[in-house]
Amino acid sequence: MASWNQRIPSFLLSPTQFLSCTTSETFLAELLDKLRDDKANDSKKILLLSVLLEHPTVLCPTTSAGEETAQELVSILNFTPQKSISLKCHLMLAIANVLICTSCLANRSKVAEDYLNFLFTSIQDTNDNAGGPALHAVRGTACECLLEMETCQPGLLSQKLEVLYYLKQQETTVLHQSYCTLYTQALRNAIQILTQQKDVDNAKFRSVLAGNEGFAWQSDKLAKSTLSVSMAQVPQLPTTLDFKELKSIMSLILEESYLMTSPAQAALLRGLVEMVAMVPGISPAIFKSQLLRLFGTTNVELMHATLFMKGTFTDSLFTAEDEHFLLKRLVGMAKHPLLRIPEKLFYMDCILHFPENRPISSSGEECLPVLITPQLTLSLFPTVFNDSTTMLCRLNFLCLVHLEANEEEDGQGLGYLVDHVMALLRIVDNHGSRETVVTSFRAIFVFLLHFNHMENLSEKLVHRLRELYSRNCHLAPNLINLTDRIQERFEDSLWSVRLLKALQRCIVGLPPSQLTLQSLAWHLKILARVAQESQIAQRSTICFLLDILVNSNLCERRSWHVGAAILAVCRNLLQHPTLNQMFIELADLLQHMSGHYEDTDIQDHARFYYTLLTNLSWEKHAGILAKAPVGGQAKVRSLSAITASEELGSCLTVLQTDSCVLQLIKADKNDSQDVVPSTEVLTEKNLYEVYQEQLKTPGFASEVTLTYSLTHVNTTDPRFDRLFTICLHFDVDTSHYMNVDDIYVPCLFRDRKPHRVSVTLKPFHPYPTSLQVSAIFTTEDGQSWHTHLPDVKVSFREIFLPVPLPPGTSLQRKEDVFDRIWDSVTSGEPSASETSLFCFKTGSNTLADLIEKNFQGYVIAQELNRWKVLFYLPPLFHVLLAIREGEDTVQVSIATDNWELLPHVNSYLQNITAHRNATADEESRTRTGIRVEF
């Protein structure tokens, strides 16, 4: 196992990676074990504690884990020898971290309460009277832990103000600052809690200041509301209270504030400002004596606190003169040679968010104070010698100043700013570093943000950028980025279009001698971007491209990259709304490329675009092409992604599934769709004749409709859970059946009911058959798939239809028709007629059962031991059965008007009689999708 010296840094570098090979519990247990180890030295233990100091919640994800760990650490702390002061301090901080971060403190765990008591006892030993100097650092740490607990759980010490005040007064060592901070924080939180309470009277107020009780466990909600104080709407204490004592306390704190370090002093000042804001009886004038010292300070925190004071009290503490003075001071500091750059940038921000006594707007947006004039900010003009950040910050600032000053386009100040931008571009022109380039483009962006409405200036910039590009075409990505961003910011601004137009003009006007493969790549990038602009005419682009293709050896150079870049331009052109006006030129270009560009991939793509162009309307191919994201965000993962993005590629490709996804299952024939086309009222006499006539009508009763459920197969592939626009295609044996139309199903979800589809078969010859089914569908991610379904068998009996007589025809009349057909068949009319006989023995079941099971719906007449059964088989055939039950055999006389059906009839009868039990099975098994063949 790696040593702790390696494991701890590797944990700190990435806790998630570290814990991917172990668990936090194991690691924590090991850690605590090692901490208890007497042999380990203090520095090793301090190293181990850094894990708990920085990532307590990773190791103790729950409150209970936090409790246990804190308990362990407390016991380790108790056994740590007196002289290990540093270790003790680290342990104390670790415990505080664990208690706060795992919410042990918020939930008032026992261990948190004990620890608080321990800390509070520690800090009572003021001036190290009892513990001696050895415990000085421990006491300091205890103060910091208590302060952090009060900060995270505001109000915790609100009932101990008197003790804390007393301790603060007692302490004279350097720890005085910690005590003072602790007391001020507790006092501030206590006052804030009071402002949220009703009926606060003098007695209550005094009792809070003189509080000497236990820890105040606030509700979590209250604590949170106290944590975030908004100075915009500060709740106040009632004015009726007596604030004399509080005022003297605060004055004393303020007086002693010079004993504190600058960070602590700044925090203290803010605390006091917040308190004065909450206490109506104490005037902000209490700070008056501090103001001059603060105005002159070189310290950024104290200056910031002063601005906070200014924002809170405005004209109740700061006169208009003060305000003017402070602003001048800020401007001076924003360029002071002895301050650090981040501080100067911050002061510039402070000017833009200056808390004016009489603000015009309070939106929180950047806004120049009224007193800031161009004259006052002369010294903040940016120069090329500034570092990037300062330069951009100053440029933005000065742009605001001159925009505010409502200068005309030829104004002097504005002229200086333009000059500056031009000076930057001159450096870029002279091969400035990458940083200079980026900074210059940012400067242009900042400038345009403010002045893009000024025609002449922005035109001047366009001109300069065009000139710059003509010499430095590697700036193409920067220029494209600039046009994109400006377009995003100002939808109605034409600046980007003007720049792109200028660049286009520059490129198409280049003499061929100046073109290299390298520069061409950049030009094509620009032209591709230009082609996205509907307001720019594209004919010159196409002519340029055609020209270089025809009049150079580009096609023979076989550069795939250049080819792809040209196609990228074409692709955008295909989507251009003025495509019609350049149709022929573009077609020429694509055709030339598909014929002459000596790279197969490029040729193919050009041909593809050519096909799109010449075969589809603009709306259609623009629709197809627009599916790919525009703007270069697409990741280039495959070759085709450059000319046609991958998304487009996959949406044009139909993918093949590996296995069956769908199936058709025969539905119960509960809604037998008998074909009953005629509504004519027929007289008794002519029924047979009319029927014969109808059979001669083309299309009469020539279809069998079979109903299936379209369902998913049982294997689950979540990609196919939701399918859309399913198209079912059937391949039939065309010698016996007509082609079946495709069936469209809008959608199919695995978790919903299967979809019913009706397949209509039109037989030429009503023989059993099997249908080959395939489907094309779309999945949720937009991909198209092709899949085969299991073959669908159509059995002989599935083609049987009841004789298509008008509904309501009585059995008697049906029998009449039966007899007439029988007669005609036996008399050899039509010529294909034939009769036959089939005999079988009845089994255990009676014949009646058999007939009911198989022939129900087809039985025409029934007498004792005699049945007449009539099957109609589209398009116009009949099978007639006359069944007579003898003593031990059953005779089935068969007559049909198509003798070719006889073998099928025979096998059908054999099947139902020989395997009567099997037949019963068959019924149920077809329903579950397993077909049994006859």
Next chain:
Amino acid sequence: MSIRALWVITHEKGESVKLQFSRRYPTVEFRAKTFAGAHYVSVPEDCDIAQLLLTELGLADPDKPYIVARDDCSREQRSPALELRVGSSGGRTVWPVLTIVQGGLILACLPLIEVPPDPRPPLPSMASISQGLSLLSSLQGFLCGTGGKAPEPEVLVSRLATLPSVLMQVCPLGTPLDTLPQSGMLPAALAPGPGGAQKQPAWKTGVHRGRAVVSVALTEMVRSMQYGNQSKQDLWDVHGTVTCKCEVEGVLPNVTVTLTLPPNGSPLQDILVHPCVTSLDSSILTASSVEDNDGSAFSGPYKFPFSPPLEPFRLCSYTSQVPVPPILGSYHLKSDDNQLKLNVVLKLHESIRNSFEYCEAHLPFFNRNLMGNVDIKVTSGQLEVSKEKNLIVWFLGQKFPKSREVTLEGTIHFSGHFAGPTDPMCTDITAYMKLYFRIPDLTLSGCCVDQHSVQVYSSTKPRIITTRELLSSEYYVWNSTGDTPVSSGPVIL
């Protein structure tokens, strides 16, 4: 008012990036979660920090000419606070990350936002911002010293090694209690305070025992841009600092330092004072460089009463406008085929004491082939020609001649076969000369600290040492025959 995390990163021009130090403050993170609610974004793990920071600072992937994430023109580089784009989509940001970059060293911290995070609050509305800036500044001072140069690697390593224990003292739970000791110096063991009723200031860990010495050093820096051109105004300015080291007994000894100007001296402007200054007269702060001052402005004496800390500190700083530059230069170049004809004249102003510690003029040449034959004569001083750097250094020694004027004349042939150093600003005959000099016991503003004006209220009379000096800083003389790479605007240094 706290910081969530602190990092120190080193890199070499964007390569060999290393996270040298990292410190997180989980209790502050706990508060950050409470304040931000649904907008909370956790601090990225240490393994990701360096790359995120380098991208925002424009330093990542130096070999790639253009990366949108790094070079997008709409990135707000103009603020002292960066945002780190975290998560795979980059949709979530950690903001506001403050940074200080010094050479290959990046210092960064993430202050806590204690106001509603959406919409993004202005920086000045967050107390932690100045705290973070201040912490970074003092961290920079701790690691690099005050010289402004990156420390030697081994010095940096040893200072980084002590950083955890120093931070344990200065910022144990994310709220800075003090600034870091400067130049990596750990406070020496000092005699503890005497106890008693007098409270010990937190910025003074003990008291001085031994001989009392007060040193007050006044340093002025002069900057200049001289164009020698009618259309462009020559510019120069002065800024000064008063640095004190007070070894005086007592917990809170009182010291007063007074700065005085000569009778007609122009007032000190933009005065900034150390927090240990106990009181200020309002007139001291009135003069400002951002507006024209009338003649009636207060011009001293400037009194600064203070109670000093133990370590050396910058008592105050100021700027000043002086009527003339100490050295007026003229630089003429004439280009002729592969050679340049030079003519340089430097004049020391008559009011300036002619006694330098050193004075050098550096003449670099860019975007040319390396120098071949150099034929230059000077009326005073020595020349050093660095052909491989295309640089001519003119050592003027301790004194200008009696005439207070020196000249350099001659021709340089750039006949070498290799290209010399390049610079995007100095193309064609745009060129500059840079002056480096130090004049002891002189200030340009005339400001001085009289030994007798330093008052120390203590039982023993201390020894008082006062010094002053004038240093050049960014002192440029541009070739008057070429373009200068600046706008014609009111360029102020």
